[in-house]
Amino acid sequence: MHLLLGDPTDSWCASVRGGLEARGYETHLTANPFEHPYHFAWRLDNHQSKSRLVLDGLSLEPLESVFVRRTGWIDPTGWRPDDLNYVQAETQAALLAWLWGLECPVVNRYPAAIWYRPQLPLLSWQSLLRGCGLPVLEQVITSVAVEARAFGERLSSEGVAGAVYAPLTTDTRYLLTEEHDWEALAAIQGCAPVCLTYPHGPVQFACVVGERVIWQGAATSEMVKLAPLLRRFANAAQLAFVELALGATSRGIGVIAIETHPNYDHFGETARRDIVEALVHLLAPPTDWTRQHASSALEFSGAGRP
Amino acid sequence: MILVCGGIADSVTELVCARLEDCGYPYRLLDLGVYPVGYQIKWHWQSSGPSGYITGPDWRLDLEELTGVYVRYLEADCRIPPPQITRESRSAMNAEYDAGLMVLLEDLSCAVVNRLGGGASNHSKLYQALLVRQSGLLTPPTLVTNDPAEAKRFYQESESEVIYKSLSGVRSIVRRVRQEQFARLSLLRYGPAQFQAFIPGDNVRVHTVGDQLFATHIRSEAVDYRYASQDGHAVHMEPTELPASVAAACLGLARQLDLLLTGIDLKVTPNGEYYCFEVNPAPGFLYYEQNSRQPISTALADLLYGGMSPDKQWRQGAAHA
Numbered sequence: 313m314h315l316l317l318g319d320p321t322d323s324w325c326a327s328v329r330g331g332l333e334a335r336g337y338e339t340h341l342t343a344n345p346f347e348h349p350y351h352f353a354w355r356l357d358n359h360q361s362k363s364r365l366v367l368d369g370l371s372l373e374p375l376e377s378v379f380v381r382r383t384g385w386i387d388p389t390g391w392r393p394d395d396l397n398y399v400q401a402e403t404q405a406a407l408l409a410w411l412w413g414l415e416c417p418v419v420n421r422y423p424a425a426i427w428y429r430p431q432l433p434l435l436s437w438q439s440l441l442r443g444c445g446l447p448v449l450e451q452v453i454t455s456v457a458v459e460a461r462a463f464g465e466r467l468s469s470e471g472v473a474g475a476v477y478a479p480l481t482t483d484t485r486y487l488l489t490e491e492h493d494w495e496a497l498a499a500i501q502g503c504a505p506v507c508l509t510y511p512h513g514p515v516q517f518a519c520v521v522g523e524r525v526i527w528q529g530a531a532t533s534e535m536v537k538l539a540p541l542l543r544r545f546a547n548a549a550q551l552a553f554v555e556l557a558l559g560a561t562s563r564g565i566g567v568i569a570i571e572t573h574p575n576y577d578h579f580g581e582t583a584r585r586d587i588v589e590a591l592v593h594l595l596a597p598p599t600d601w602t603r604q605h606a607s608s609a610l611e612f613s614g615a616g617r618p
Numbered sequence: 619m620i621l622v623c624g625g626i627a628d629s630v631t632e633l634v635c636a637r638l639e640d641c642g643y644p645y646r647l648l649d650l651g652v653y654p655v656g657y658q659i660k661w662h663w664q665s666s667g668p669s670g671y672i673t674g675p676d677w678r679l680d681l682e683e684l685t686g687v688y689v690r691y692l693e694a695d696c697r698i699p700p701p702q703i704t705r706e707s708r709s710a711m712n713a714e715y716d717a718g719l720m721v722l723l724e725d726l727s728c729a730v731v732n733r734l735g736g737g738a739s740n741h742s743k744l745y746q747a748l749l750v751r752q753s754g755l756l757t758p759p760t761l762v763t764n765d766p767a768e769a770k771r772f773y774q775e776s777e778s779e780v781i782y783k784s785l786s787g788v789r790s791i792v793r794r795v796r797q798e799q800f801a802r803l804s805l806l807r808y809g810p811a812q813f814q815a816f817i818p819g820d821n822v823r824v825h826t827v828g829d830q831l832f833a834t835h836i837r838s839e840a841v842d843y844r845y846a847s848q849d850g851h852a853v854h855m856e857p858t859e860l861p862a863s864v865a866a867a868c869l870g871l872a873r874q875l876d877l878l879l880t881g882i883d884l885k886v887t888p889n890g891e892y893y894c895f896e897v898n899p900a901p902g903f904l905y906y907e908q909n910s911r912q913p914i915s916t917a918l919a920d921l922l923y924g925g926m927s928p929d930k931q932w933r934q935g936a937a938h939a
Binding site for chain 2: 346347348350351352353354355356357358361364386397398399401402403404405406408409410412413423424425427428429433435436438439442448450451452453454455456459479480481502503504505507
């Protein structure tokens with residue numbers, strides 16, 4: 313059985329499920345396998361790690377793979393907030409550990425740091441990106457209005473039209489070009505430091521799936537040269553399935569976003585088909601030859617068991 | 619120069635500051651109770667790690683001067699927000715403040731106690747248990763289930779000697795399972811719970827500070843000694859020595875998690891076997907230092923002042939856990 317952890321409306325789940333079933337594999341989709349009507353039991357000690365997952369009297373195990381899009385969702389209806397927070401935390405904790413205890417391929421087998429903070433700011437990845445040789449954007453966090461202005465003026469002297477205000481905890485971005493933009497930014501700095509970075513041109517999305525790098529549309533040759541570094545990054549981050557966004561700035565190409573739960577809408581039909589095919593190959597290597605090939609990909613990408 | 623990020627009302631942070639003063643090690647306090655009010659910062663990332671400064675009421679600290687950082691984040695109710703922040707936006711603003719500090723600390727090359735990444739493992743005790751199994755320490759027989767029948771079976775197999783506790787980072791009091799609680803097992807349908815075979819013996823708390831280790835033997839009749847007084851029990855602590863293999867396993871766990879300071883909960887059985895229950899990334903070591911007189915805070919101060927020598931840069935080899 314191939315288990316998909318996600319919402320029925322999640323497009324990646326639906327597509328991967330379709331891909332697996334088209335190859336004759338049994339699948340099961342759920343947002344939370346640890347609540348009624350599922351019967352779950354996992355025994356762990358120094359000698360064994362054995363789990364049992366049953367639905368309507370039928371065992372869903374042995375699991376051949378798990379595709380992860382949700383981290384244990386609980387319908388909040390009818391819950392008191394404190395109780396909901398508790399059962400949510402317990403479910404997420406159990407699910408994270410169970411996924412790491414499974415022998416089968418898991419995509420993604422998220423490290424705890426990402427499991428609990430899936431929307432990490434780009435700056436959190438800065439050290440890993442640099443370590444993998446990927447180009448990063450210059451950024452500054454400051455509470456000092458003069459420093460923010462100096463950053464903007466330096467960009468202006470390089471012929472760049474404005475700077476970008478990029479809050480760390482939201483995806484919203486603001487282009488600062490006019491005097492009143494900078495005045496508004498200074499007002500924000502009165503109560504919070506702000507993060508500024510370079511403006512960038514059109515975004516090029518790339519998805520790393522195991523050893524494959526799949527571009528949305530036609531990437532420039534300069535970007536395609538980065539493919540080995542993108543794979544290195546995915547491997548270092550222990551992510552078999554990760555999306556990166558690249559953008560051209562006045563100083564060259566830079567990584568402008570990382571999505572640990574890749575966004576379906578960022579990719580067109582051709583790219584989606586390639587991504588799904590690559591995912592299905594990771595989850596269910598179809599032949600001996602491909603199995604060998606996929607095993608090395610799993611080992612490389614962290615999808616396999618540590 | 620050392621940077622301490624925390625609240626002055628927090629007793630552990632207060633102890634760290636006091637110990638730094640006692641040792642004569644210069645430090646600056648970034649008071650997270652009021653931050654960012656009263657401080658100015660500029661943290662600049664170019665093609666390498668961050669550079670820049672923090673200024674306080676009467677000081678300026680360049681990031682290049684840092685030898686070590688100690689951080690202990692505060693709950694929302696321990697913070698005084700800037701006056702212009704509305705009640706509705708406080709939570710979002712606190713998240714933004716913390717996110718900025720976190721990205722800085724993650725990327726500094728000096729000793730940071732502790733970076734957030736490794737600490738995330740503490741949100742799942744079972745995830746940690748998988749790491750513990752690899753370290754050579756023992757893991758108690760454990761059941762995670764949402765099935766009442768399975769919980770009863772485990773109870774019987776364990777000869778009625780079973781405890782239950784949270785498996786997430788939510789703090790809970792460890793309790794024994796009693797037969798009269800079986801009626802409540804039907805609540806498991808809403809989500810899983812953790813049951814463990816009760817391990818007899820004494821608790822041993824281990825604090826690792828860099829490559830140093832302090833083991834404290836705890837004697838108490840309470841199932842959860844942290845709450846012994848609530849149950850009318852006493853607690854007695856004294857320094858103890860660990861077998862070399864156990865000490866090495868504890869240090870290895872800390873290193874694997876990229877944690878320069880840990881509080882590791884062990885239990886030693888009458889047969890001399892060591893079971894590991896948890897690796898705490900933000901240990902409240904004050905309680906143990908006061909009771910055992912072990913110089914944990916002094917070791918921490920030394921670490922923050924001396925930094926980590928290049929051969930001890932744990933981050934190079936640490937798992938991105």
